[in-house]
Amino acid sequence: MPLTPPPDRLTILTESTCPHCWHRFAPEDSLWISEHPDLMGDPKLGDMQARRFLPSRFSPEGDAIDSEGYRTTRLACPNCHLEVPRPLFQIPALFYSILGAPACGKSYFLASMTWQLRQMLPSRFSLALNDADASVNARLHEYEEQQFLNSDPDQLVAIAKTETQGDLYDQVRMGDHSITLPRPFMFTVQPTERHPNHHLSKAISRVICLYDNAGESFLPGADSVSSPVTRHLALSECLFFCFDPTQDPRFRRACQGKSDDPQMKNRANRLDREASIRQDTILLEAIQRVRRHAGLREDQPHQRPMIIVVTKWDSWRNLLPDVAQTDPYFDLKHQPSRTLDLDRIRETSAKVEELLHSLCPEVVAAAQGFASDLTFIPVSATGVSPELDPRTGSLGIRPRDMRPFWVEVPMLYALTLSARGLVGAQYRKSANRQPGEIRHHKHEKKTTIADGRANANGDP
Ligand SMILES: Nc1nc2c(ncn2[C@@H]2O[C@H](COP(=O)(O)OP(=O)(O)OP(=O)(O)O)[C@@H](O)[C@H]2O)c(=O)[nH]1
Ligand SMILES: [Mg+2]
Numbered sequence: 001m002p003l004t005p006p007p008d009r010l011t012i013l014t015e016s017t018c019p020h021c022w023h024r025f026a027p028e029d030s031l032w033i034s035e036h037p038d039l040m041g042d043p044k045l046g047d048m049q050a051r052r053f054l055p056s057r058f059s060p061e062g063d064a065i066d067s068e069g070y071r072t073t074r075l076a077c078p079n080c081h082l083e084v085p086r087p088l089f090q091i092p093a094l095f096y097s098i099l100g101a102p103a104c105g106k107s108y109f110l111a112s113m114t115w116q117l118r119q120m121l122p123s124r125f126s127l128a129l130n131d132a133d134a135s136v137n138a139r140l141h142e143y144e145e146q147q148f149l150n151s152d153p154d155q156l157v158a159i160a161k162t163e164t165q166g167d168l169y170d171q172v173r174m175g176d177h178s179i180t181l182p183r184p185f186m187f188t189v190q191p192t193e194r195h196p197n198h199h200l201s202k203a204i205s206r207v208i209c210l211y212d213n214a215g216e217s218f219l220p221g222a223d224s225v226s227s228p229v230t231r232h233l234a235l236s237e238c239l240f241f242c243f244d245p246t247q248d249p250r251f252r253r254a255c256q257g258k259s260d261d262p263q264m265k266n267r268a269n270r271l272d273r274e275a276s277i278r279q280d281t282i283l284l285e286a287i288q289r290v291r292r293h294a295g296l297r298e299d300q301p302h303q304r305p306m307i308i309v310v311t312k313w314d315s316w317r318n319l320l321p322d323v324a325q326t327d328p329y330f331d332l333k334h335q336p337s338r339t340l341d342l343d344r345i346r347e348t349s350a351k352v353e354e355l356l357h358s359l360c361p362e363v364v365a366a367a368q369g370f371a372s373d374l375t376f377i378p379v380s381a382t383g384v385s386p387e388l389d390p391r392t393g394s395l396g397i398r399p400r401d402m403r404p405f406w407v408e409v410p411m412l413y414a415l416t417l418s419a420r421g422l423v424g425a426q427y428r429k430s431a432n433r434q435p436g437e438i439r440h441h442k443h444e445k446k447t448t449i450a451d452g453r454a455n456a457n458g459d460p
């Protein structure tokens with residue numbers, strides 16, 4: 001019989017969601033991962049993985065003891081047996097989904113966004129962003145190091161296409177069949193000492209779980225029982241639908257003579273034309289999946305926000321010459337952290353929506369028919385056009401040219417919507433500035449200590 005773990009180890013949340021299979025479970029049902037080298041082999045994960053077990057003995061510090069007497073520290077999900085990092089038992093998790101057609105820029109967006117957030121959150125927003133455990137974000141580190149810390153900044157490099165199988169996935173045996181699960185990226189976001197809500201740290205901190213799917217996984221029929229790789233869509237606090245203007249023939253026509261990006265060139269090549277998939281199809285398919293897995297009726301609007309992330313802004317910026325690319329943040333008097341300028345977000349969203357409405361109305365209509373809270377945010381993950389690499393025949397970027405803009409804005413905005421009290425946001429024009437106050441913009445409500453408490457159990 002499992003014992004209740006000693007206090008202060010796993011007692012903070014009454015329930016956690018597995019970031020691999022999305023099973024909800026109570027902390028006392030979690031499995032532990034054996035440490036003794038002889039205890040190898042797990043019925044769900046195969047011979048190369050350490051055995052998972054329900055403990056009957058604990059060390060004085062509260063760690064389980066495996067059957068060979070070794071102290072263990074790592075925990076696993078009772079359903080899929082994959083490791084669940086410790087912060088997920090202590091800090092409420094937020095799931096965010098990034099979706100979009102193949103080559104629309106999801107992996108570049110993710111890599112540049114996490115890089116930018118790591119650079120700016122501590123100094124500008126008094127927030128600490130950390131990997132939830134040392135190994136989970138390894139792939140993202142590779143992307144970031146290649147693009148931003150490369151020892152050869154002049155050489156063209158490219159992030160590889162995301163595959164639908166391989167080392168971004170785990171194989172788990174469930175009964176008589178095997179399923180493929182996508183590996184999550186996980187971060188903790190916590191207020192630093194300078195943050196005005198630092199005293200509410202326990203209540204307002206969050207673990208963010210994100211996934212980098214291959215665009216193909218969003219095609220109709222690609223998500224199956226044996227490969228439920230996009231089930232996170234239904235749990236997602238905010239959907240980031242990446243729309244790539246360079247894949248739309250009407251956008252490419254509008255950009256003629258206004259863009260040097262090779263992706264904006266007319267795709268005369270038959271293979272190129274066939275390879276491009278209508279992006280409204282991807283969006284409608286994702287909407288169907290959310291409806292199915294979240295149990296929504298056809299006519300029921302989705303209650304959670306959706307952000308249409310319009311990628312590769314550098315390549316189509318000339319279509320909206322009046323929209324500024326400067327950071328949408330401002331400083332409030334006596335406030336150590338910067339504040340997200342909601343007027344800029346709203347005005348930019350309206351202009352981008354109008355542009356999309358005039359060029360590809362079906363995409364706007366599909367999104368409007370689903371989400372009641374819809375925002376359009378343009379981003380550039382690179383800041384410049386990629387170049388054709390003669391060595392590989394594919395597009396690459398020189399690390400020294402990387403100058404992303406607005407790439408972190410969708411995440412900061414999503415945090416103001418789903419994680420109260422972490423990121424300050426205000427309508428600048430109407431801001432009546434008072435020191436030491438962070439406002440949550442929905443209904444112009446102030447984030448107060450009570451709000452932080454009310455949110456302590458992770459309820460949105
Ligand atoms: N101009 C411009 N090109 C970009 C930008 N971001 C990505 N690209 C280009 O878009 C192409 C695809 O980017 P990825 O991030 O790999 O696309 P993806 O959505 O992850 O694609 P899959 O992994 O196939 O689903 C690459 O050739 C990049 O050079 C950007 O901000 N600006
Ligand atoms: Mg990718």
Ligand SMILES: [Zn+2]
Pocket residue numbers: 018019020021022023077078079080081082
């Ligand atoms: Zn699981």
